[in-house]
Amino acid sequence: MTIMLSTRALVKSFTLHLRGGLKMPVLSGIDLDIRAGECVVLSGPSGAGKSTLMRSLYGNYRAESGSILVRHSGKMIDIASADPRAILAVRHETLGYVSQFLRVVPRVSALDVVAEVLLARGIDQDIARDRARNLLLKLNIPARLHGIPPATFSGGEQQRVNLARGFIAGHPILLLDEPTASLDAENRAVVIEMVREAKARGTAIVAICHDADVRDAIADRLFAMSPYQDAA
């Protein structure tokens, strides 16, 4: 299958200037290929750099060296060197990201938090809201909550709103950071089903997932990571 995302010799470290310039290496020489329709789960203990890798793939963290090629509108674009506006275009069209926590915007209802992703793509407001409503219902967010800003929602409800927001646009590549961490068994099953449907449509998925059952249900393969060690 087509390679959708590919990293080569990806290096990322953090320099903490407030700690006397302490340098914390996290990723060294990551080579990772993700194909259309497959789900790769990043595995490894806490501190192995799974979230750092995922944030780097999204362009949220800036790679130090190496490349992150993403198939966008038929071309490979290097997220590691692209200018900010090119990265925004890639995120808009191609690369979706479901973070662990919803960033709540005051006064925006759950329905519109989800629908605005479609509105930004020029989709008619009624259609966008209809699709948002259906997806929220599928994720067991009852209709009476749709008009309320999610600030007052429980952790699990916020996570499901975040999932709806991440899945609604059908991005060809999805990054999922602990998508089921605060969900009960019933809702975990819904998410597993959504991931399977997305894969069947050809979506390439990178996930971080500590829940072994969910991981076994969605992963086509694991990408093992271990905490950075200085060469002895």
Next chain:
Amino acid sequence: MTEPTLLSGRGLNLNFGELSALANVDVDLWPGEILAIVGESGSGKTTLLNVLSGRTAPDSGMVWYRDPSGHLHDVHAMPAPSLRTLHRSDWGFVHQDPRQNLRMGVSAGGNVGERLMAQGVRHYGAIRSAALDWLAQVEIDENRIDDLPRTFSGGMLQRLQIARTLVTHPRLVFMDEPTGGLDVSVQARLLDLIRSLVTRLNIAVVLVTHDIAVARLLAHRIAVMQRGRIVETGLTDQVLDDPRHPYTQLLVSSVLNA
């Protein structure tokens, strides 16, 4: 990705005596983009806003604006009447203190309608209905249309200023601490209004703020200033989540999480 910029500054320098207020600053803004300029008091953010908008001349450097027909204008070489026309039509300016922009002795509706009249709209009914429409968009009750701004609260004044600025559908708006000095609850409402109006009307914004949460909510890109220099720039979430410059790291780590 080579769409032309709407506004560009190159090599901007400005000294106030010994103090370097702007030191070799370059800025680009594209149509529909929101750029936040952040930094502490005295870092040169407001000076930069004033230089970009033609209100203060730099010692050296240039600012270019591209008009709707694609012509470039050297903002600091324009005749004063042309610059005033630009400020009344294509551009808008939202001040921290709305009293700087509003006419306190003129009714709320008059404040909104005045900018339309300055553009040559003469039909009273059209002006009044546009004023009503804009008061509604900024969530001011239409019964207040004939009231004087001095009877308004701080948050309402700020919303009235935004209505007055946006009624002419500017392509570019300069904002100087638009939520500064307001209660937190009033800030949230105003931010949401700015966010939805600016997105819907596809307005480009240069936003000066010392509040990183405001920048995160509104801006596509961010430029961090310290002592007259832009020390770091990039996508808003990159700069705030993975700050590289020591000053940006200090700025981000100093924010309290609510």
